[in-house]
Amino acid sequence: MPASEATKEKLKQAKATRGSVPKELLEKMRESNRIQKAILDTLPKFELVGSGGIEAKTIPQIASATQISEHEIFWHVNALRKYNKIHDVKKSGDYFTYAKK
Amino acid sequence: MNAPVNTNASVNANATSNPKADVLIIGAGIAGLQASLDLADQNRQVILVERNPSIGGRMINLSKVYPTLDCASCITTPRMASASHHPNINALTYSEVKNVEKHGTGFRVTVVKKPRYIDEDKCIGCKRCEEACPVFVKDEFEHNFGAKKAISIPFTNAIPQLPVLDINNCTLCGACANACPTDCINYTQQPVETVYEVGAILVSTGYQLTPANAKPQYGGDKFTNVLTALQGERLLAPHGPFGRVLRPSDGKIPDNIAFIQCAGSRDQSIGLPYCSRVCCMYAIKQAMLLSGSLPTADITIYYMDIRAFGKGYEQFYQNAKAMGIHFVKAKVARIKETEDKNLMLRIERQEDQSQPEEVQHDMVVLSLGLKPDWNPEAINLNVHTEYDGFVKSPKAPLQPNITTMEGIFAAGAATGPKDIVDTIGEACAGAMEIENHLRRMEWRLS
Numbered sequence: 392m393p394a395s396e397a398t399k400e401k402l403k404q405a406k407a408t409r410g411s412v413p414k415e416l417l418e419k420m421r422e423s424n425r426i427q428k429a430i431l432d433t434l435p436k437f438e439l440v441g442s443g444g445i446e447a448k449t450i451p452q453i454a455s456a457t458q459i460s461e462h463e464i465f466w467h468v469n470a471l472r473k474y475n476k477i478h479d480v481k482k483s484g485d486y487f488t489y490a491k492k
Numbered sequence: 493m494n495a496p497v498n499t500n501a502s503v504n505a506n507a508t509s510n511p512k513a514d515v516l517i518i519g520a521g522i523a524g525l526q527a528s529l530d531l532a533d534q535n536r537q538v539i540l541v542e543r544n545p546s547i548g549g550r551m552i553n554l555s556k557v558y559p560t561l562d563c564a565s566c567i568t569t570p571r572m573a574s575a576s577h578h579p580n581i582n583a584l585t586y587s588e589v590k591n592v593e594k595h596g597t598g599f600r601v602t603v604v605k606k607p608r609y610i611d612e613d614k615c616i617g618c619k620r621c622e623e624a625c626p627v628f629v630k631d632e633f634e635h636n637f638g639a640k641k642a643i644s645i646p647f648t649n650a651i652p653q654l655p656v657l658d659i660n661n662c663t664l665c666g667a668c669a670n671a672c673p674t675d676c677i678n679y680t681q682q683p684v685e686t687v688y689e690v691g692a693i694l695v696s697t698g699y700q701l702t703p704a705n706a707k708p709q710y711g712g713d714k715f716t717n718v719l720t721a722l723q724g725e726r727l728l729a730p731h732g733p734f735g736r737v738l739r740p741s742d743g744k745i746p747d748n749i750a751f752i753q754c755a756g757s758r759d760q761s762i763g764l765p766y767c768s769r770v771c772c773m774y775a776i777k778q779a780m781l782l783s784g785s786l787p788t789a790d791i792t793i794y795y796m797d798i799r800a801f802g803k804g805y806e807q808f809y810q811n812a813k814a815m816g817i818h819f820v821k822a823k824v825a826r827i828k829e830t831e832d833k834n835l836m837l838r839i840e841r842q843e844d845q846s847q848p849e850e851v852q853h854d855m856v857v858l859s860l861g862l863k864p865d866w867n868p869e870a871i872n873l874n875v876h877t878e879y880d881g882f883v884k885s886p887k888a889p890l891q892p893n894i895t896t897m898e899g900i901f902a903a904g905a906a907t908g909p910k911d912i913v914d915t916i917g918e919a920c921a922g923a924m925e926i927e928n929h930l931r932r933m934e935w936r937l938s
Binding site: 395397398399401402404405406408409412416417420423424427449450451454461462465466467468469470472473474479482485486487 | 626666677679743744
């Protein structure tokens with residue numbers, strides 16, 4: 392959504408007071424977005440799970456598909472779960488499986 | 493939602509910079525909430541200062557309480573709601589006491605209200621800012637297991653329902669300001685100092701856990717599956733970070749969990765020689781709850797000795813044994829992490845054979861000790877502390893709320909480790925002591 396004039400003015404004031412946003416912070420956000428996109432790209436849609444052999448995925452399966460550590464994947468899966476982008480589906484062995492909404 | 497300091501009708505303000513009240517309570521955990529309600533019900537004007545964005549303290553973070561296994565938030569939330577709606581209580585959240593000085597028969601207290609970067613009068617708690625924010629950060633309420641947005645309401649039942657913008661993680665993208673229907677985002681908000689005149693002060697600042705790395709040999713700060721006791725509480729909470737009990741390294745359902753007792757107390761080598769009084773019982777409680785959530789899991793508690801001293805506590809301990817929780821009298825020397833993130837514990841049993849042995853678990857909870865969470869000496873109060881840092885109670889056990897400075901009282905874990913039952917009892921006693929003091933001093937608001 393494009394910023395309104397009022398928001399632009401607030402941001403201008405904030406940048407004048409605080410200085411520009413640190414590059415590391417922007418980089419951290421980009422990395423987080425990259426991981427979340429990779430997770431969502433890997434997961435099947437919840438409605439499709441069970442049809443045509445499509446299965447929801449466990450944390451190790453997502454980690455293996457994305458080449459990102461299981462710990463990091465698990466944290467982001469829970470972040471996406473909290474903000475309603477991911478469903479947990481069912482138990483599969485020692486793990487739960489997940490699908491995107 | 494709380495009104496801002498200077499316009500709150502519950503504070504008898506002589507001037508905007510010097511509002512007057514009967515009592516100022518530092519810390520809005522269960523002790524501060526109970527004492528403020530008791531005093532407010534006696535028609536005393538109370539200022540309740542909380543450094544976090546919500547009242548509720550540690551207790552709102554817990555899953556259940558022992559020995560009844562009642563829901564902790566079901567006990568805390570009604571008190572939080574009562575305190576926030578009480579006409580005689582002015583709850584100042586996200587605020588800290590900066591200075592206290594003696595003034596006549598009472599005190600002058602400088603309180604700094606930290607910026608939330610929102611206009612509290614305009615905010616309606618709709619969470620649209622949180623939905624729009626693109627930045628995910630670690631959620632302190634979930635002890636970093638969960639995520640939140642850079643602007644967020646601290647937790648579901650937080651009071652007040654106002655978000656805080658984490659300015660250090662804000663990318664100034666403007667998404668929150670664009671989404672806000674009441675135009676309440678203020679990126680340049682500054683802290684506000686207010687000086688209050690009060691007749692008495694209650695210190696109810698509670699406790700913090702000893703650091704997870706207090707004993708580096710346990711790897712509390714290195715190994716993902718070594719948890720602190722409060723992290724254990726969140727895993728067991730109905731609205732916890734994972735929605736169920738899973739181990740944090742990979743989301744596996746754990747089936748072999750260990751608790752290590754005295755992992756941060758009763759140990760001269762880390763400067764904490766005292767017993768933290770609650771660890772045995774909270775570990776037993778967590779073990780019982782785990783056993784309920786994971787009926788086939790093996791749960792072991794490694795202990796030096798079990799201290800079940802309160803009413804119904806021994807029965808609680810016996811019930812845990814009957815449920816199949818293993819109690820092993822042993823010292824854990826060290827923990828090593830295996831390749832698959834399991835944990836290898838080197839233990840020495842203190843009963844039967846005492847050969848060192850190695851046992852594997854897939855998750856470990858450290859029963860860390862309790863330390864004071866605030867040092868009254870840091871803000872020029874003449875309130876003495878004990879060798880352990882807790883507030884000194886020279887008239888304990890008969891008058892545990894009396895401190896070394898007249899007019900300043902203490903309650904709850906500020907004076908030493910104690911459980912919720914004792915904390916609430918002491919808070920009620922503290923309210924009575926304060927009422928007696930104000931009458932003796934003939935304290936008047938006008």
